[in-house]
Amino acid sequence: MSSPLSNQVEQALAELERQKAAIDEIQGGLHTVYSTVTAKNRAVAVTVDSRGAVTAIKFPTSAYRSMAGPELGELLVDTIEAARGEAMARTVAAFESMLPAGLPMIDLLTGGADPEHGPLPMDKLLTEMFRTAGPTDDPTPSPPAGAH
Template identity: 30%
Template structure:
């Protein structure tokens, strides 16, 4: 038996509200994301934010003064790489919990969402709707897209 158009619209709106809530929670997790990692030799500690940029670099003790520059540089890069990898893992986990697939590119450790998060989807991915219901869904989609762009 076919679902009535009003019931499908209600389900579409409920699905949208659930997805929007998940995305909002993931965005808040990303805003608060900060990772601190230490080098294996425990000389350097690096904190990075959600964008993978270093927020702070701290020398744990005075041992760094006796290290050759190349070794100290390696320790800094190691701690930075470890922190960035953890940020990427947490980003992926947050996006996955929101039901959004991600892809990590080789050029960067920061994952990128796959496909559009908002906006129009290909018409082929939906069953045809009655004209009046389709008009309501298109109007809702346009309103949401406009609201998201203004934020």
């Protein structure tokens, strides 16, 4: 006969294995995800992988030929950054099913989380963590026996 604590440990380990398998599956799928952004003037198109590494730069038209060097350089930087932003958003979206609801992951990764505009929803995060770890939705631990 197994104890309630033993059952909880077994359930937690099974959940950990399930989440690890889900993460492995998502990570495996990210190797085939690419984001391509074309500049508004169609002078350049940049492709990045799921990590934001540039994999291709193309010039779909001859518009780049009439651009000054600094202008083309700025256009390349802007287009690369837009492609990286799209890739990051797609990568975060792939992992969202594994994250607690309401966690602003994209903001945390890009530095966009601003504590002055409100704290992270820690109550929701803790509730979600305890929900998956234990049998109740109440994240408040019970006081020790005899404590007042």
